[in-house]
Amino acid sequence: MKIVAVCGSPRKGNTEFMLKRILTQAEKSEISTDLILLRNQRIEFCDGCLSCDSSSVCNKRDDMQMICSKLEDADLIIFGSPTYFDNVTGMMKNFIDRLEFLLSQDKLKEKRIAFVAVGQDSNKSIESTIGFFEKFANIASMIVVGDLSLIAKDYQDIESDDEKIAKIDEFTKNIIN
Numbered sequence: 001m002k003i004v005a006v007c008g009s010p011r012k013g014n015t016e017f018m019l020k021r022i023l024t025q026a027e028k029s030e031i032s033t034d035l036i037l038l039r040n041q042r043i044e045f046c047d048g049c050l051s052c053d054s055s056s057v058c059n060k061r062d063d064m065q066m067i068c069s070k071l072e073d074a075d076l077i078i079f080g081s082p083t084y085f086d087n088v089t090g091m092m093k094n095f096i097d098r099l100e101f102l103l104s105q106d107k108l109k110e111k112r113i114a115f116v117a118v119g120q121d122s123n124k125s126i127e128s129t130i131g132f133f134e135k136f137a138n139i140a141s142m143i144v145v146g147d148l149s150l151i152a153k154d155y156q157d158i159e160s161d162d163e164k165i166a167k168i169d170e171f172t173k174n175i176i177n
């Protein structure tokens with residue numbers, strides 16, 4: 001089994017910690033893992049040409065080709081994002097826009113996906129972020145196997161909270177089984 005996680009935070013904070021914790025726990029079950037930090041990737045904006053709908057090719061040459069091939073190979077994909085204004089970060093949204101290339105070929109269809117999101121305010125705000133991810137999964141005809149929302153504001157809020165770490169570990173067990 002192979003898990004590919006994609007982190008949409010611009011900083012080394014809570015979302016990255018959650019995803020790393022999930023992947024470290026999964027590795028204990030002999031699962032191979034890969035973490036893609038979007039902040040370290042070169043991903044241009046979708047320019048809306050829609051040529052991928054007819055030619056199945058994206059004209060842009062950046063890190064999306066490498067990322068898309070990893071997503072195609074994955075048995076389980078995990079998307080993680082902080083909540084910014086009740087939604088995913090711009091970085092994550094830009095990445096998702098560029099996935100039209102894969103969706104147009106049904107390449108993610110029936111693949112399993114899970115979501116994690118953090119936010120400082122309230123579960124309602126974070127649920128809105130998860131809601132956006134769910135809409136994407138629905139459009140892509142993917143199978144959602146779970147989601148986890150945690151409240152956190154500063155860089156290490158989750159890392160320093162044993163109860164939240166226990167929730168991440170429980171979540172991991174559920175999505176890998």
Ligand SMILES: Cc1cc2nc3c(=O)[nH]c(=O)nc-3n(C[C@H](O)[C@H](O)[C@H](O)COP(=O)(O)O)c2cc1C
Nearest residue numbers: 009013014015082083084085086119120121152153
């Ligand atoms: C521009 C911006 C907008 C934000 N908007 C929200 C929001 O709408 N709701 C919320 O709960 N938290 C909001 N936050 C707080 C972040 O979600 C929170 O700090 C989170 O822990 C960041 O995750 P990270 O450590 O993985 O980067 C916002 C933060 C920033 C920088």
